[in-house]
Amino acid sequence: MTQFIMKEKEDAKEENRSLNEPIKKVSIIISKGSLDGVYPGLIMGNGARMEGIDATLFFTFFGLEAIINKKMDTLKVPTVGNPAMHIPTMLGGLPGMSSFATKKMKAEMEKLDIPPVREFIEMIHDTGADIYACKATVDMFHLNESDFCEQVDGIITVGEFYEKSAGAEIIFT
Amino acid sequence: MSSESKQEKIVELDEDGHLANRDEWTKDLAQDFANLEEVGELTDRHWDVINYIRDEYDKKGDAPSIRKLTKESGVSTKELYKLFPKGPAKKAAKIAGLPKPKGCI
Numbered sequence: 647m648t649q650f651i652m653k654e655k656e657d658a659k660e661e662n663r664s665l666n667e668p669i670k671k672v673s674i675i676i677s678k679g680s681l682d683g684v685y686p687g688l689i690m691g692n693g694a695r696m697e698g699i700d701a702t703l704f705f706t707f708f709g710l711e712a713i714i715n716k717k718m719d720t721l722k723v724p725t726v727g728n729p730a731m732h733i734p735t736m737l738g739g740l741p742g743m744s745s746f747a748t749k750k751m752k753a754e755m756e757k758l759d760i761p762p763v764r765e766f767i768e769m770i771h772d773t774g775a776d777i778y779a780c781k782a783t784v785d786m787f788h789l790n791e792s793d794f795c796e797q798v799d800g801i802i803t804v805g806e807f808y809e810k811s812a813g814a815e816i817i818f819t
Numbered sequence: 820m821s822s823e824s825k826q827e828k829i830v831e832l833d834e835d836g837h838l839a840n841r842d843e844w845t846k847d848l849a850q851d852f853a854n855l856e857e858v859g860e861l862t863d864r865h866w867d868v869i870n871y872i873r874d875e876y877d878k879k880g881d882a883p884s885i886r887k888l889t890k891e892s893g894v895s896t897k898e899l900y901k902l903f904p905k906g907p908a909k910k911a912a913k914i915a916g917l918p919k920p921k922g923c924i
Contacts, residue, residue: 693923696885698905759884759924769886772896 671700671814673807678819679708681721681748681763685755687819688712688766695773702814703770704807706780710787713779713794718763723747764795771797776810778802835919837912844916852914858903861914865902868894869915882912882920 672694676687687703694701711717725731725738725747737743752762761769771777779794779801791801802810830848831839838844838852849869853861861869871892875883885908889896903910908920 689923692885695900696906696908698909759886759922761886761924769889769896773900 669694669699669815671702671811673702673704673811673814673816675704675706675816675818676709676712677707679711679717679721681723681751683819684709684712684721684763685760687817688763688770689760690817690819691775692766692770692773695770695775700814701770701773701775702807702810703775703777704780704802705778706783710779710783710789712763713767713777713798714789715793715795718767718795721748721763723751767795767797778807778810780804780807833918837918838916841916849914849916852916856903856910856913857905858910858914862902864894864898865914867892868899868902868911872911872917873915876915876917881922882908882915882917884908884922884924886924 672690674687674691674694676684678684687709691701691703705713711721722744723731725733725743726735727738731738731747733743733747760766767777776799777797779789779798781801781803784790784801791798830843833839838848850861853859853865858865868888871888872882875881875887883891885896885899888894888908889899894902899907899911903914908922912918912920
């Protein structure tokens with residue numbers, strides 16, 4: 647009869663220790679341009695800084711709207727294609743529905759002391775977080791540095807994003 | 820370090836490491852917490868924040884959000900993170916003898 651004995655992992659203890667270590671750094675990718683697509687990343691980023699965790703925010707694709715000077719104050723909540731809104735699709739498509747939903751959501755957020763996008767970006771940058779725009783998207787949309795709010799620390803490639811994320815947890819939103 | 824804080828004293832903390840019994844809070848204890856949290860010597864600016872959040876806590880039952888704090892205490896976000904590095908909301912609350920703040924913002 648053969649008995650199989652598995653070799654015990656020598657670094658198992660080491661692994662366990664690193665699993666319990668507090669998070670020191672996060673890199674948050676914001677890829678959506680709707681109001682409800684942008685806020686989770688902003689709240690997570692700000693929350694990280696509040697806990698003393700280093701944070702880098704990387705805006706890509708439509709997420710860029712949140713840092714474009716002319717767009718960031720007018721982000722909207724979509725009322726079509728989101729079953730969780732509980733608005734029938736045909737009604738959601740009516741003129742004014744998105745503006746109405748956006749207004750309501752903004753009012754609710756103000757009650758919770760969640761700032762509007764521009765103020766939130768300023769606040770997050772003041773906490774010491776870095777804010778970057780994705781170069782591929784910037785090129786695709788024919789944008790340049792002057793289109794962005796002043797808190798943007800630079801336009802960087804995906805490769806540079808990974809370099810800056812060394813040792814960080816990467817969160818995609 | 821002041822002479823009182825050199826004396827042995829036992830202070831009970833809650834599960835988050837904040838002061839369990841608010842009545843035990845003193846200015847010296849605040850400085851002891853500040854040393855523990857590596858905030859260092861408390862300056863007038865630190866005290867502006869500490870006094871403000873203690874007032875707010877008495878009124879509302881929770882420490883204020885950072886947004887409210889920076890708008891009403893006259894201490895900017897940048898300065899706040901300099902005064903209380905590595906987690907201002909929690910550290911300021913701890914030094915002020917208050918429980919860990921419940922808010923997310």
